[in-house]
Amino acid sequence: MSANSRLTIAAHxxxxxxxxxxxxxxxxxxxxxxxxxxxxxxxxxxxxxxxRRAGLVESRRGVGAGWSLARELGSxxxxxxxxxxxxxxxxxxxxxxxxxxxxxxxxxxxxxxxVYEGIEETLRHELARVTLENVxxxxxxxxx
Amino acid sequence: MSANSRLTIAAHxxxxxxxxxxxxxxxxxxxxxxxxxxxxxxxxxxxxxxxRRAGLVESRRGVGAGWSLARELGSxxxxxxxxxxxxxxxxxxxxxxxxxxxxxxxxxxxxxxxVYEGIEETLRHELARVTLENVxxxxxxxxx
DNA sequence: CTTGTTGCAACCTTCGTTGTTACGACTGCG
DNA sequence: CGCAGTCGTAACAACGAAGGTTGCAACAAG
Numbered sequence: 001m002s003a004n005s006r007l008t009i010a011a012h013x014x015x016x017x018x019x020x021x022x023x024x025x026x027x028x029x030x031x032x033x034x035x036x037x038x039x040x041x042x043x044x045x046x047x048x049x050x051x052r053r054a055g056l057v058e059s060r061r062g063v064g065a066g067w068s069l070a071r072e073l074g075s076x077x078x079x080x081x082x083x084x085x086x087x088x089x090x091x092x093x094x095x096x097x098x099x100x101x102x103x104x105x106x107x108x109x110x111x112x113x114x115v116y117e118g119i120e121e122t123l124r125h126e127l128a129r130v131t132l133e134n135v136x137x138x139x140x141x142x143x144x
Numbered sequence: 145m146s147a148n149s150r151l152t153i154a155a156h157x158x159x160x161x162x163x164x165x166x167x168x169x170x171x172x173x174x175x176x177x178x179x180x181x182x183x184x185x186x187x188x189x190x191x192x193x194x195x196r197r198a199g200l201v202e203s204r205r206g207v208g209a210g211w212s213l214a215r216e217l218g219s220x221x222x223x224x225x226x227x228x229x230x231x232x233x234x235x236x237x238x239x240x241x242x243x244x245x246x247x248x249x250x251x252x253x254x255x256x257x258x259v260y261e262g263i264e265e266t267l268r269h270e271l272a273r274v275t276l277e278n279v280x281x282x283x284x285x286x287x288x
Numbered sequence: 289c290t291t292g293t294t295g296c297a298a299c300c301t302t303c304g305t306t307g308t309t310a311c312g313a314c315t316g317c318g
Numbered sequence: 319c320g321c322a323g324t325c326g327t328a329a330c331a332a333c334g335a336a337g338g339t340t341g342c343a344a345c346a347a348g
Contacts, residue, residue, distance in 0.1 A: 004305080005236040008256050012238070016248045029324065036246040037238060040307050045325065062315025065324045078259065090234075092149040094156070094181060095337075102180040104160045107286030111279055112152050115222065119270045126263045135255055142251030148336080173293070184338050189294065206346025209293045239306075295344075306333080313326075318319100 006085045010047050011078065012037050015136045017057065018073045027066030047085060054084035074133035082127050090123065091116050150229045154191050155222065156181050159280045161201065162217045171210030191229060198228035218277035226271050234267065235260050 016036050017028045030041040030048065037044065048067055051057045058070045093112065098105035160180050161172045174185040174192065181188065192211055195201045202214045237256065242249035 005238055006305080007235055008237055008252070011256060012242065012248060012252045015252065016246075019248060031324085036243045036249045038240045038242050038249070039238070041324095042308070042327090043306065045327090046306095049326075059325065060315085061313075061323095061325050063321095063323050064316065065314080067325090091151055093152055094149055094183070096182045098156065098182050099180045102160075104156060104163060104283055105180045105182070106288070107283035108152070108156045108159065108279075110286050111282035112155060114282060115274055115279070119267065122266060122270050123263065126266050130259055135252075135259070138255035138258060139248055139251035142254050144250070150336080175293085185294095186296090186339075187337060189296090190337095193295075203294065204346085205292095205294050205344075207290090207292050208347065209345085211294090290348090292347095293345085296342090298341090299339085301338080302336085304333105304335090306331105308329100308331080310329085311327090314324085316321105316323095318321085 004086065006047065007078070007082055009037055009039070009043070010051060010081045010085050011132065011135055013044055013048060013067075014051070014056070014069070014073065014076065014081065014132050015139055017067055017069055018132065018136055019140075021069060027060060027064070027068050029066040033067075050084050051081065054080060056080060056084065072133070073136055074131050076132040077128045078130045078132070078135070079124050079127035081132070082124075089116065090120055148230065150191065151222070151226055153181055153183070153187070154195060154225045154229050155276065155279055157188055157192060157211075158195070158200070158213070158217065158220065158225065158276050159283055161211055161213055162276065162280055163284075165213060171204060171208070171212050173210040177211075194228050195225065198224060200224060200228065216277070217280055218275050220276040221272045222274045222276070222279070223268055223271035225276070226268075233260065234264055 013033050016033050020028045020032075030044040034041040034044045048057055048059065052059055052070075055070055056076055057067050059065070059067050091112075093109050098108060100106050157177050160177050164172045164176075174188040177192075178185040178188045192201055192203070196203060196214075199214055200220055201211050203209070203211050235256075237253050242252060244250050
């Protein structure tokens with residue numbers, strides 16, 4: 001699977017902004033976050049734009065502009081972030097419709113749909129158990 | 145996420161072979177399965193090759209050749225299939241190493257690693273609860 | 289020997305993600 | 319008002335994964 005680092009980078013950005021604000025700063029720039037994540041500022045702006053649409057962060061423009069949290073880290077879960085940055089389902093159906101004249105071709109999609117829905121529900125439940133506050137705590141707890 | 149249909153197609157193929165064998169046939173050909181799944185026989189052979197390496201199916205060559213189940217559908221779970229056809233992890237870390245001089249850049253990977261491991265474990269547990277027998281039963285239960 | 293099927297390599301197309309450049313929009317400050 | 323710093327966003331290239339396609343060697347039943 002073309003595994004996806006979007007959730008990782010988004011969590012990185014949120015933890016960074018949260019920590020930076022706790023150090024007394026008003027806003028963080030995409031440039032600073034990009035340096036920490038070792039990527040391009042535009043990538044960060046794109047991701048944070050999706051988080052803004054989800055109401056997790058706010059942005060200011062003009063001189064001294066940048067990004068700030070719209071809510072406390074403790075009230076944000078990885079599920080909020082996941083839903084903001086990951087559009088599609090975890091598993092896909094066939095790219096082309098299977099043979100509807102075949103018993104298996106006809107019934108396989110509803111059958112797998114049921115399984116996949118249950119799994120995604122479980123995944124959401126797991127993601128909802130972890131707040132960004134938890135993530136930041138674990139980040140700071142890393143041994144040096 | 146570039147969602148993946150490999151698990152779906154693999155389950156389709158296994159259910160098809162299982163049903164076909166119950167109808168009294170010895171082996172199924174990749175051609176027949178490809179017709180049902182509306183794809184190319186080579187795609188099916190590639191997938192079934194991975195399932196063979198995992199010990200789920202067997203293949204015979206020569207005239208009258210084809211694929212057969214190596215075990216009962218009831219003893220195969222979606223986890224077996226998942227592990228056979230999906231190599232990588234669900235979520236990826238940064239593609240480039242984050243800034244190790246930054247507190248967040250340093251601690252983010254271990255923090256997310258811990259979260260992701262827990263989630264993958266839960267996913268495996270869910271997949272292990274569904275046997276291919278369950279899948280075939282649901283396939284046949286689809287209303288016409 | 290012929291025939292039908294797998295095994296496998298090679299290549300192309302498509303698609304999603306990431307990286308990069310460019311430029312307009314906005315705003316605080318002098 | 320003009321400048322400078324930053325966001326907002328479009329456009330495009332680079333890259334990799336997955337799927338589709340073709341071709342052919344290997345194999346085995348008859």
